[in-house]
Structures are given as structure tokens and as C-alpha cells.
Amino acid sequence: MEHEFWHERWAEQRIGFHQPEVNKYLQTFFERLNVADFEQVFVPLCGKSLDMLWLREQDCSVLGVEISETACTGFFSENGIDIEAYPHGAFSVREVDSIRLLCGDFFRLTADELAKVSAVYDRAALIALPKEMRLRYVQRLLDILPAGVKILLITLEFEGEQGPPFNVPANEINELFAPRFHINRLHEERPTDPKDAGRTEVVWLLSDKATN
Ligand SMILES: C[S@@+](CC[C@H](N)C(=O)[O-])C[C@H]1O[C@@H](n2cnc3c(N)ncnc32)[C@H](O)[C@@H]1O
Structure with missing residues (x-):
């Protein structure tokens, strides 16, 4: 998925993936x-998700990365926060009240940026990417994440290859993460909205074998 694809989606406000409410699976399975208080949760490909505000309300520090300037400015302005960005390496950074939002390409992140991360919350990041990019995404993520992290991951399962969002079957989760993580399929649910007919939402907890 090229950057231009996402820039166009944001420019045209074709952002059906954005949820007007905090994600229910995050609230249910966050614990x-x-x-611990003040530990950092990484939210890759974060858009302008309200989940970041909810995480901060749980006393987490939040680190988001998002390619779209429109999404990054929207996140703060729509939540009544007036803030200027400053440049930092490959990113423009906005930081306020324990939320640090990096505007730029996920693939330019380094281990230094993620050094304090203790958990990852992935909603509509992995499933936003086509198969070959998912492999690169996970390889990069695992290269730069510190040891001992847990990942709360929400995926979709359905028949078909079209996306985004993409079908990410259980065997692929296994191939991508099993070398390093214990994999726990916490929950699955069929959404009630008719537009989601045939889809199953799946919630995964991935725990780094290094310390768990
Ligand atoms: C399907 S949306 C999900 C957004 C958010 N996680 C949510 O739940 O609303 C995927 C997001 O990833 C962003 N994105 C795509 N490729 C990216 C990249 N290489 N680096 C950073 N962000 C990227 C897009 O701009 C888009 O906002």
C-alpha cells in the first residue's frame, strides 16, 4: 500500500476505518x-484514533506513528488541543500530556524511538496492509521492539483477498509471530452490522517469550 493511497484517503476523508468511539475490544482486554502506570503503549499506524486518548486516561504514556499529516493535525485539533509540531529525524513530532505522535513513515522508525515501549496496540494496522507488506511490517516491528513486550492485536477473518482491510488468517498470525511470541486467541466475534456480513473480528494477545 503506497503512501499516496493513504494520503488520498485522508484528503478525501474516506476514512471509514475511523471509529467515533473507543474500541470495545481495547476496553475489554486492555488489562x-x-x-503499569506511566508505561508506554505503542500504537502503530494510529490515524486519529480516540483509543489513544482512552489509553492516556488509563495512565499510560502513548506513542503513535501515522503517515498522514491530516490525521495527525486532526487528532489534536478535534480534541481541542492546540499544538505545534517540531521536526525530529524522519518525523514531525507533536507531544502533549503523555501522548507523543510521530508523523511519518512507520518503516523509518528505529529501536531508539521504541526503547520505552512495554506494549503494542494494533487495531487496523496489520490488516490495513497487503500480504507482502504485512511481512515487512512485522519484521520491522519485531526488529525494533524491546524484549518483553505484549501485543494486543485485532484482526479480521473472511473469505477473499480484497482490501484494505485484509483477511489475515490464523495460520499467518502464527507464521509471523510464533518464533518470538506466545500466541493467545482471546476472542472472536461476528459483527452485527450488515456491511460486515461474513467477517469475524479476532482479538489476539501476543506475549514475548523472552520474559513470559
Ligand atoms: C486502516 S487505518 C487505521 C488507523 C487507526 N489504527 C484506527 O484504528 O483508526 C491505517 C492507517 O495507517 C496509516 N499508514 C499507512 N501506511 C503507513 C506507514 N507506512 N507509516 C505510518 N502510517 C501509515 C494510514 O494513513 C491510516 O491512517
């Missing part, structure tokens, strides 16, 4: 991440 399984065992995040």
Missing part, C-alpha cells in the same frame, strides 16, 4: 497487557 491483559499488564501495563
